[in-house]
Amino acid sequence: MHVIVLGSSAGGGLPQWNCGCPQCHAARRGDPDVHARHQSSICVSADGVNWVLFNASPDVRSQLAATPALWPTALRHSPVRAIALTNADIDHAAGLLVLREGGAPAIYCTERVEEALTEGLRILPVLGAYGPVHVRRVTPGETVRVCDRDGAPTGVSVRAFVVASKPSPYMAGRHANDPRGDLAGDTVGYAITADGSDDALVYVPGVRDLDDALRDELSRARCVLIDGTFFTDDELVAMGASTKTARVMGHAPLAGDTGLLAFLRGLTHVRRVLVHINNSNPVLREGSDAREALAAHGVELAHDGLSMVW
Amino acid sequence: MHVIVLGSSAGGGLPQWNCGCPQCHAARRGDPDVHARHQSSICVSADGVNWVLFNASPDVRSQLAATPALWPTALRHSPVRAIALTNADIDHAAGLLVLREGGAPAIYCTERVEEALTEGLRILPVLGAYGPVHVRRVTPGETVRVCDRDGAPTGVSVRAFVVASKPSPYMAGRHANDPRGDLAGDTVGYAITADGSDDALVYVPGVRDLDDALRDELSRARCVLIDGTFFTDDELVAMGASTKTARVMGHAPLAGDTGLLAFLRGLTHVRRVLVHINNSNPVLREGSDAREALAAHGVELAHDGLSMVW
Numbered sequence: 369m370h371v372i373v374l375g376s377s378a379g380g381g382l383p384q385w386n387c388g389c390p391q392c393h394a395a396r397r398g399d400p401d402v403h404a405r406h407q408s409s410i411c412v413s414a415d416g417v418n419w420v421l422f423n424a425s426p427d428v429r430s431q432l433a434a435t436p437a438l439w440p441t442a443l444r445h446s447p448v449r450a451i452a453l454t455n456a457d458i459d460h461a462a463g464l465l466v467l468r469e470g471g472a473p474a475i476y477c478t479e480r481v482e483e484a485l486t487e488g489l490r491i492l493p494v495l496g497a498y499g500p501v502h503v504r505r506v507t508p509g510e511t512v513r514v515c516d517r518d519g520a521p522t523g524v525s526v527r528a529f530v531v532a533s534k535p536s537p538y539m540a541g542r543h544a545n546d547p548r549g550d551l552a553g554d555t556v557g558y559a560i561t562a563d564g565s566d567d568a569l570v571y572v573p574g575v576r577d578l579d580d581a582l583r584d585e586l587s588r589a590r591c592v593l594i595d596g597t598f599f600t601d602d603e604l605v606a607m608g609a610s611t612k613t614a615r616v617m618g619h620a621p622l623a624g625d626t627g628l629l630a631f632l633r634g635l636t637h638v639r640r641v642l643v644h645i646n647n648s649n650p651v652l653r654e655g656s657d658a659r660e661a662l663a664a665h666g667v668e669l670a671h672d673g674l675s676m677v678w
Numbered sequence: 679m680h681v682i683v684l685g686s687s688a689g690g691g692l693p694q695w696n697c698g699c700p701q702c703h704a705a706r707r708g709d710p711d712v713h714a715r716h717q718s719s720i721c722v723s724a725d726g727v728n729w730v731l732f733n734a735s736p737d738v739r740s741q742l743a744a745t746p747a748l749w750p751t752a753l754r755h756s757p758v759r760a761i762a763l764t765n766a767d768i769d770h771a772a773g774l775l776v777l778r779e780g781g782a783p784a785i786y787c788t789e790r791v792e793e794a795l796t797e798g799l800r801i802l803p804v805l806g807a808y809g810p811v812h813v814r815r816v817t818p819g820e821t822v823r824v825c826d827r828d829g830a831p832t833g834v835s836v837r838a839f840v841v842a843s844k845p846s847p848y849m850a851g852r853h854a855n856d857p858r859g860d861l862a863g864d865t866v867g868y869a870i871t872a873d874g875s876d877d878a879l880v881y882v883p884g885v886r887d888l889d890d891a892l893r894d895e896l897s898r899a900r901c902v903l904i905d906g907t908f909f910t911d912d913e914l915v916a917m918g919a920s921t922k923t924a925r926v927m928g929h930a931p932l933a934g935d936t937g938l939l940a941f942l943r944g945l946t947h948v949r950r951v952l953v954h955i956n957n958s959n960p961v962l963r964e965g966s967d968a969r970e971a972l973a974a975h976g977v978e979l980a981h982d983g984l985s986m987v988w
Contacts (some may be wrong), residue, residue, distance in 0.1 A: 467798075
């Protein structure tokens with residue numbers, strides 16, 4: 369299995385267009401202690417030839433251009449054979465609009481995500497004006513062999529599992545009476561395997577509730593790429609950038625007794641790597657106390673271009 | 679007046695995600711004869727402080743990050759005070775989704791473009807979930823002082839004029855019986871001035887029909903930035919990338935007796951610069967015959983970062 373992190377930042381990226389925080393400024397200036405980062409996306413391949421993109425960030429064009437494994441090998445071609453979405457957030461789905469000339473790769477998502485991208489932000493109907501659109505339904509708990517738009521297997525399989533986060537802001541309130549609440553499939557994680565192997569990558573770029581079901585998923589993985597959006601729950605409030613806490617925005621913070629670092633503590637047999645890092649998070653600065661706290665917990669910070677093979 | 683070209687490429691950019699043509703490959707490899715280019719956008723300012731973005735390309739985040747004049751000067755701030763759209767094509771409008779955290783700048787567009795972004799690709803309603811959206815209607819022929827979302831003048835004025843190109847593919851066929859046909863405002867150009875000056879920049883990144891009305895607009899400009907998408911009408915057909923000609927795709931080709939270079943020939947008193955260059959266009963390669971033909975006509979090729987002040 370081949371894994372490449374294409375973007376390790378949360379929505380907005382680093383730098384974010386309208387953010388004047390010290391870390392965004394440092395990234396703009398090329399400060400060696402704060403590296404610029406694309407928005408949240410990874411790609412996975414079983415054979416190093418056919419790739420599955422997980423999430424299509426608004427930065428997808430430059431992400432593909434920066435990754436030789438994803439360069440075309442014919443006049444109209446892409447090694448990206450399929451796309452799987454963890455939710456319908458703009459930072460995970462808007463890049464679908466970029467992947468249109470000549471027809472988009474096959475798109476795998478839950479019913480809720482398909483609804484959001486059909487009725488909320490009408491990306492899927494719009495893509496249909498540029499070529500056939502192949503949307504394949506993902507049902508949490510079921511393992512799916514990911515195929516390209518012509519039905520040929522990519523060699524990668526996924527099993528989605530629901531996590532509690534929040535619906536995309538533009539879909540908020542639509543399903544207020546659904547008894548499944550936050551577990552209806554607005555946000556999922558994926559257990560990703562190469563066909564014939566049990567060594568799973570578990571990818572969870574957004575999660576608020578750290579519960580036993582999630583712990584079970586993570587404990588069975590070879591490697592987890594998981595939501596490191598905010599270091600503290602009141603991070604954006606304290607810096608004056610928002611009135612919303614991390615949890616209100618759908619993310620468990622890293623720090624504290626109920627934070628992700630404490631939650632990951634027992635999983636020492638699993639490689640634990642943070643993704644979806646917000647530009648406000650102090651772990652982004654080399655040498656910071658927060659960065660050292662990660663190391664003390666045996667948790668890594670992903671960077672754009674991080675590559676893993678097993 | 680300050681003008682910066684943020685992106686000189688057509689939709690898809692250079693390189694395009696799924697294009698294996700020699701020029702896209704050269705741009706990926708960093709070939710010094712074929713420079714990588716962002717998708718189509720410019721920004722204009724009267725005072726060098728408050729800027730108006732013309733078109734919001736999918737590359738807008740990296741375009742702003744690459745342009746120090748557009749860096750924030752406070753925790754939540756952008757020198758981009760307003761955005762004017764020439765049409766609702768994905769390469770000109772999808773970047774609006776990126777400009778959301780903390781509220782988008784004021785958006786200026788025609789009725790047809792607002793309809794496309796409300797009913798076709800629902801960018802405007804979706805943006806409303808992230809903050810107030812200020813859409814201001816542009817009526818062709820009327821001069822508008824561009825104001826920020828709070829109503830403060832930017833110092834830039836625009837007068838839109840209709841041009842014949844084509845509706846965005848995802849809106850095709852909706853207005854088949856409109857007697858205005860291609861001149862209903864799906865695509866416009868802008869005559870752009872600093873308040874108190876008559877020295878206009880005319881910006882026309884997409885135009886198919888080169889008629890007397892367009893010639894009049896161009897002849898009154900100090901500088902024109904105009905549609906250089908394709909060199910020949912059958913460019914994509916000949917290379918095997920499409921069955922569509924330049925004109926079917928809404929663009930006059932550069933070459934030939936009825937092409938744009940011939941059309942621009944009499945306008946020697948105007949600075950003439952090509953923008954919206956498709957990755958297939960041979961003018962993109964330094965030293966090519968096509969590039970030399972531009973020089974022979976006194977026509978320039980824009981590059982990302984091209985800056986003009988008058």
